[in-house]
Amino acid sequence: MRKPEIGIGLVGSGFMGRCHANAFRSVSGLFDVPAEPRLELIADANDDLAAHAAQALGFARSTGDWRTLVADDAIDIVAITAPNVLHAPIAHAAIAAGKTVYCEKPLSTTAALALEMTEAADAAGVITMVGFNFLRNPMVKLAREIIAAGEIGDVTGFRGRHAENYMADPDVPHSFRTDPQGGGALADIGSHIISMARYLLGPLAEVQADCRTVHATRPMSSDTDQRSSVEVDDMTHALIRFESGVSGSLEANWAATARTMDLSWEITGTRGALAFTQERMNELRLWRGAPGRSGYTRIEAGPAHPPYGAFCPAPGHHLGFNDLKVIEVAELLAAHAGHSVCSPDFREAYEVQRTVEAMQQSHRLRQWVAL
Numbered sequence: 001m002r003k004p005e006i007g008i009g010l011v012g013s014g015f016m017g018r019c020h021a022n023a024f025r026s027v028s029g030l031f032d033v034p035a036e037p038r039l040e041l042i043a044d045a046n047d048d049l050a051a052h053a054a055q056a057l058g059f060a061r062s063t064g065d066w067r068t069l070v071a072d073d074a075i076d077i078v079a080i081t082a083p084n085v086l087h088a089p090i091a092h093a094a095i096a097a098g099k100t101v102y103c104e105k106p107l108s109t110t111a112a113l114a115l116e117m118t119e120a121a122d123a124a125g126v127i128t129m130v131g132f133n134f135l136r137n138p139m140v141k142l143a144r145e146i147i148a149a150g151e152i153g154d155v156t157g158f159r160g161r162h163a164e165n166y167m168a169d170p171d172v173p174h175s176f177r178t179d180p181q182g183g184g185a186l187a188d189i190g191s192h193i194i195s196m197a198r199y200l201l202g203p204l205a206e207v208q209a210d211c212r213t214v215h216a217t218r219p220m221s222s223d224t225d226q227r228s229s230v231e232v233d234d235m236t237h238a239l240i241r242f243e244s245g246v247s248g249s250l251e252a253n254w255a256a257t258a259r260t261m262d263l264s265w266e267i268t269g270t271r272g273a274l275a276f277t278q279e280r281m282n283e284l285r286l287w288r289g290a291p292g293r294s295g296y297t298r299i300e301a302g303p304a305h306p307p308y309g310a311f312c313p314a315p316g317h318h319l320g321f322n323d324l325k326v327i328e329v330a331e332l333l334a335a336h337a338g339h340s341v342c343s344p345d346f347r348e349a350y351e352v353q354r355t356v357e358a359m360q361q362s363h364r365l366r367q368w369v370a371l
């Protein structure tokens with residue numbers, strides 16, 4: 001029997017738009033999803049960009065105005081992969097139209113706007129999901145299970161980092177990522193390691209951060225040498241304390257020369273430790289310290305770690321970044337059909353955004369800030 005179809009509307013066709021489109025296209029071949037996604041309508045900044053994207057990514061129709069997409073009756077899920085400043089207006093319109101909203105991180109440009117989005121979604125009773133795709137890694141899920149089962153004893157410390165090099169060159173031009181409204185390394189990639197810290201060890205209680213702009217100016221765009229000042233952080237280092245009492249540190253850094261995807265963390269406990277980096281995303285390292293046998297053991301991802309087996313029946317063949325988005329979309333479709341609860345939703349993403357702002361406030365005040 002043919003599955004019911006579900007209409008997908010995607011806003012934005014850049015790096016993440018392509019990743020979302022790929023996930024919606026391939027999910028039903030890998031997962032037993034309740035409905036078959038139909039790539040119905042794509043919106044971009046103008047008609048030409050949208051038409052080109054529709055052809056390249058397999059959408060039936062296109063529009064240069066996201067409002068048209070959100071109002072379209074054939075759309076059930078609105079996926080937002082446009083620049084951060086557009087997340088709030090698009091999400092509010094989609095919520096008002098009763099659509100499920102799947103938004104990229106960071107949820108918005110300020111915690112206040114993120115809270116408004118969360119409250120609007122709650123009031124309307126619509127399903128929301130936010131693209132913290134790194135949480136979908138089976139190795140990260142395994143780490144959470146190991147911690148919850150007490151296999152490393154009582155957790156004593158956390159050291160987390162999201163470091164990449166894509167802004168290390170001072171001649172990389174301004175973009176939405178350096179927009180004073182909600183830009184900066186902390187909001188852009190710090191949001192990922194904050195969401196990871198919360199997923200593994202629970203809510204944070206207080207933070208003390210140092211935010212630093214490394215490159216004072218950047219070209220205003222890719223087609224000019226004219227430069228303007230940078231008002232956001234290139235790197236932030238923070239001390240953190242969880243509600244559980246566990247303490248640690250966290251770094252967000254997009255000027256980290258030599259690092260390409262170091263979303264990494266190490267968690268110590270009274271009887272063991274865990275370590276992970278997204279640069280080797282198919283491995284989790286576990287230390288259990290048997291006398292004379294101590295040292296990290298490398299656990300290799302395989303079908304024993306669901307949903308790895310949905311992609312491949314053999315260990316060692318490896319999942320990739322785009323596969324995490326496919327897993328995320330499978331979970332979105334299950335939640336849309338009422339089979340599960342969506343997570344991380346807007347409320348969780350608001351908590352992440354609140355943490356980003358607490359760190360920025362701590363930097364300004366030069367003191368600890370409670371959350």
Ligand SMILES: NC(=O)c1ccc[n+]([C@@H]2O[C@H](COP(=O)([O-])OP(=O)(O)OC[C@H]3O[C@@H](n4cnc5c(N)ncnc54)[C@H](O)[C@@H]3O)[C@@H](O)[C@H]2O)c1
Nearest residue numbers: 012013014015016043044045081082083084104105106131
């Ligand atoms: N989850 C992740 O791992 C991850 C990775 C990268 C980016 N992101 C997030 O995804 C979002 C997009 O980032 P990106 O790297 O894809 O950016 P991008 O610049 O590659 O793509 C942005 C897209 O939005 C389009 N756009 C701009 N104005 C628009 C408008 N008015 N209406 C419709 N479309 C418009 C652009 O033309 C482009 O197609 C950001 O919020 C970013 O933080 C998430």
